[in-house]
Amino acid sequence: MLTLWRHLTWPAWRDQPGRVILAIVAVMLGVALAYGVHLLNGAALTEFARAARGINGQPDVIVRAATGSLTDADYAELLNRPEVVAANPVIEVQALWPGQPGPEWRGVYIRLIGLDPLALLAAANADRPLAPELTPQVDGDGDNRLPGDNLVHLNAAARARLPANATMLKLRVLRPGHTEPDDIELTIGGRIAAGSAPLGVLDIADAQVLFGRLGSLDRIDVQLAPGTDATAWAKTLPERWRAAPPEDEGARLSDLTRAYRVNLGLLALMALFTGSFLVYAVLSLATAQRLPQWALVGVLGVSARMRWRLILMEGLVIGVAGTLLGLVMGLGLAAGALKLMGSDLGLHGASGASTELLLNQPLLWPTLAYAALGLAAALVAAVAPALTVRRIAPALVLKGLGLPAGRTLPAWVGLALLALGAALAGLPPVLQDTPVGAYLAMLCLLAGGLALVPALVRGLTAMLARLPASALLLLARERSRDQATEARRSLAGVLVALALAVAMTVMIGSFRNSLERWLDQALPAxxxxxxxxxxxxxxxxxxxxxxxxxxxxxxxxxxxxxxxxxxxxxxxxxxxxxxxxxxxxxxxxxxxxxxxxxxxxxxxxxxxxxxxxxxxxxxxxxxxxxxxxxxxxxxxxxxxxxxxxxxxxxxxxxxxxxxxxxxxxxxxxxxxxxxxxxxxxxxxxxxxxxxxxxxxxxxxxxxxxxELRTLSLKIFDRSFAITVWLQAVALAVGLFGVIASQSAQALARKREFGLLRHLGLSRRDLTRLLLIEAGLTGGAGALAGLGLGLGLSVVLVYVVNPQSFHWSMELSLPGMRLAALVGLAFAAAVGASLLAGRRALGGDAVRAVREDA
Incomplete structure (x- = not known):
């Protein structure tokens, strides 16, 4: 089998490397985008969880007051409980760091945390640290004494804002019950590792005095004796306390960003989905070029099952190469995007995120999963060409009768899929605001639209009968009617990519217009x-x-x-x-x-x-x-x-x-x-x-x-910037797919063109014929893509966004952008057909007829 594959496939790949590289690039881009977005999502959650652990520490239970604040008496009562090994009282304050002279300096906020340093040391000595990232670092830089005597230890973000050689920190706070702010002065101590925003740590007693919180606490971090069940122990506490294991801040922020991350991940998979159509187009082209070879080996004894396996092996090789390159490229894209946008995918404009976040997350199973997706996309794309080669009658093909006729799905199948999609769109969300029904509805709408392409082509072809009769129109009409199913295959990639691009364009445009109107109402002053x-x-x-x-x-x-x-x-x-x-x-x-x-x-x-x-x-x-x-x-x-x-x-x-x-x-x-x-x-x-x-x-x-309006729109545009890029890549892959598909069809028709030349049609006549045929199929694809895109946009605007984000909006149609997208898809289909036709109309076409005779 390997010998046959090497002799049948390698010469064709060597002579036409561009198409093979194009297929590999399609798989590579799809895998890279999907894998890169997954890594970015994981980096965001890792950063959320790491920041929460740094500030909240690692206690077994966090105790707060059910109403108001805790007291020192609550702290003493907790320490006297036999299950408590260590407890750390905490006060948190957000202080104003007033602006200093200079055009670039503005007042900023600094988070101050008052805690018990002795409790931290006791827990650390017991190898059960409560808050290791809040412990002063002994590095010889700054005062590394324990907090006390109004000594504050600062993190890197706060130190970066200090004037040169500063030893004192002047802040402004508002004490409870006061109407006028008070200025406080702290001595700058050592360093702490926690937090990406300005943060300082000081002794709990100093914090209570400085902030007017004598006897008051915000929370108490508790470590329990080994073997104590934290949840069960929390239920034994008095009702005036609210106690629970430490809130997983990463999980909470994961819930807040889940909808954005899921939608972004599905959009990244769109590139892989459309890339599979490009692989299909390339393999179809290779099949059309080597059809006589497949027929010859079939006559010589190679079974249909063996031919099927050989084509699937081509898809597997393309999939393996594209997947491996895509995984490497995905890691690079994630690292670049992390530096550019930060670990929140551009949602809030965070910066300075470390690329180490990409490696501080489980990578084995996600890597294997996206590798499997890449291989599956290439293999699925190879199924249709493999079936074509398996179904051929070798003797008939050697006589020049070409590819077997495609199978046409009844139009009612497409209509049923559209109706099923409309029904699924009405389902409620599941799995914490995930609109699974809406995503299934979009898949059904795409499948239904693809199934209806042949009927649309035949409908447009019927319109040619109203034009003045001519030989070219008759040939174009009959050809388009007979090859309507092949049009569905050749246009599948660009139709899916165009439909999704139209849907995302309408959704983003509708969202932005609704946001602008909302800002006008929300900001009247x-x-x-x-x-x-x-x-x-x-x-x-x-x-x-x-x-x-x-x-x-x-x-x-x-x-x-x-x-x-x-x-x-x-x-x-x-x-x-x-x-x-x-x-x-x-x-x-x-x-x-x-x-x-x-x-x-x-x-x-x-x-x-x-x-x-x-x-x-x-x-x-x-x-x-x-x-x-x-x-x-x-x-x-x-x-x-x-x-x-x-x-x-x-x-x-x-x-x-x-x-x-x-x-x-x-x-x-x-x-x-x-x-x-x-x-x-x-x-x-x-x-x-x-x-x-x-x-x-x-x-x-x-x-x-x-300014608020401009800032809001800027955040909106930054949040959807990656969406626009993913959309553009998927559309580009779809356009390449239609170019390759049209090339495959044109090369498969060499004998047909040669026969028409013998019958008296000139190259110019055949070019006009190709133009008419391409206009019919390209027009059908553009219209179907536009119609499907508008249907998908309705699902996105009225179902996905309200269920995912709880944001409603009005549907807006950006006419110029939609016209540009549809025009680009139509021009790509027509241009690809003409370019491929020029090659098929050369001398080889006439020679093919002579060889067949």
Missing amino acids: DLYVRSALRNAGGADITPAPLLPTLIERLAHLPEVARSAPQLTTRLRLAPGSEAVALTARELGTGTLPLVERWDGAVVTDATAVWVNEAGRDRDGLQPGHVFTAQLVSSGRDVKLQVRGVWRDYSRQNTALWMDLPDYRRLSGDTTITELALWLQPGATTDAARKALRALAGDDVETAASG
């Missing part, structure tokens, strides 16, 4: 102001309130026409649950981007709230729903009724809106955290900011609506 300080609390860090005197003075600035206050706080939907965002503002100052309203009965003793789509879908907060929640600021239970659902592109988790007077009535809290300002006609944003700076200095942050 000219300028937004909030405190640069944060409340001193680790559990729920929220913006500190603006000073009442500052609010009054800001509202009366000459540049300000009017202002609207707003408060950002937290709310628990159930006792002990994680708090969700609550925004309170005067609803008359702007319109909420509502997608649903409650027009039913209003419960008089329930306060109106509006929830985002994530709250409706994940927590069941449907319009009209009445529920009891707890305000974090006051600890009061309040009765609420959902009066509507609003569109929220800034979150994937639950958030609520409430009218500011209602919130003040329920909570007694009269503070304000943000202020929206409308400027006087003619007043500039720069002038207003200068006036704000003169009043408040670094204690406030400002943002113009135009």
Whole structure:
């Protein structure tokens, strides 16, 4: 078998290396993109988990207060429990690092963690470290004493912002119960390894004094005696404590980014999917060129089964070469993308991620899985050419009767697949917001569209009968009708790639247009102001309130026409649950981007709230729903009724809106955290900011609506940049596939062209014939791709995005981009046919007829 393969295949590969290389490149690109995206996803999760372990440490149980804060008495009570081996009390504060003189320096935030260094040392000496990355590093650089006496140990991100030869760190914090911020001064100590953002560690006693938290703790990290079940032990604690094994921050962020990563991974597999069609086209071309050889070896005794195996071996060799190169290229692409975008795939613009993250994840099974996918794609692509060679009648082929006729699927099969796709699109998501039904629906729509291509070609061919009769039109009509099934095969790659490209173009365009309209509604004011300080609390860090005197003075600035206050706080939907965002503002100052309203009965003793789509879908907060929640600021239970659902592109988790007077009535809290300002006609944003700076200095942050809009769109474009590139690669692979397929068909028709030349048709006539045929098949492929793409875009816009991200949007059709995509696919099909036809119309065509005679 190997000898036959070497004699039949190697000469053809040696004479036509370009097509073989093209097939290998198609598999390589598909495997590289899919494998590279998987590595990027794994790197993101590894970085999330590593950062969480560095800051949260490695305790067995984390204890927090069910409401409010823990106390020193709680700490003492925990230490007296026999199961507790070590316990570390923790306070977390986000302090403002004011700006220094210089055009490039702006105020930044630094996270400060107060802990018990002796508890850390005791755990480390017992070979069960609590927080190794928060322990000062003894490297001879800086003061490596244990935290104490207002000594702070900084990580690399904080040290990079220090002025040269700095020994003191001046920060600004807001102590509980205070309205004015306080300046604190810390002595710079040694280094710590944790965190990629500015972070400092100091002694818990110093932290309690400096931050006004005497006797107060945010959490206690606990290590238990060996053999103690952490979950069971946590259930024995008093109800005033909320205890659980340390939250897997990597898993939590994995949940938040799962939809983005799954969609990105499936889009990467699209390149491999379309690449398999290119392999099919190349092998079909090789089959057409060597058909007489296959017929000859068949006459000489090579069985149909052996011919089948030889073609599959060609696909296997292409698959092995492309897969190995693709795995290496995928690792390189992932490393480059990690340096360019960071470990969050461009979602938040992180940078400085180490390429070591790629190797700090399980690689064996993913590598084997993507290798198997690459080999499977090449082998599946080789099945159809192998069947063709297996089905040939060698004697008839030697007489010049060509390839056997293709099998045509009934049109009802395509229609049934389209109907099944529409039904699957209505299924709810499974596996934590994964729209499996929608993905299956898209696959059924693609398969149904492919099955209907022959019917579409025949329909376009029937239109030729209305044109004035001529020999060329008659030949083109009969040829297109007889070879309609072959058109489906030759156009399969570009049709799939075009349909997916159209769908992604429409989805991204619709999303961006909806985002722009949402920003217009969500940012009605000219300028937004909030405190640069944060409340001193680790559990729920929220913006500190603006000073009442500052609010009054800001509202009366000459540049300000009017202002609207707003408060950002937290709310628990159930006792002990994680708090969700609550925004309170005067609803008359702007319109909420509502997608649903409650027009039913209003419960008089329930306060109106509006929830985002994530709250409706994940927590069941449907319009009209009445529920009891707890305000974090006051600890009061309040009765609420959902009066509507609003569109929220800034979150994937639950958030609520409430009218500011209602919130003040329920909570007694009269503070304000943000202020929206409308400027006087003619007043500039720069002038207003200068006036704000003169009043408040670094204690406030400002943002113009135009800047927020630009930043939001920039983040959007960066998030979808990799999607656009994957889409372009898949489309390019599909276009190469149609070029190779058309070449295969043209070369298989050499005898036909020679016969037509003998009958009196000129090369120009045959070129016109090819142009007409290519126009029919290319037009069918372009129309089918456009129609399928629009159908897929409906699934993406109305099913995948709402189920995956809980974001709804309006469908928008970017006409110019769609016309460009369709025109490119049509031009590729027609151009490929003409280029291949020029080779087939040479002297070899006439000679082939003479040899056959």
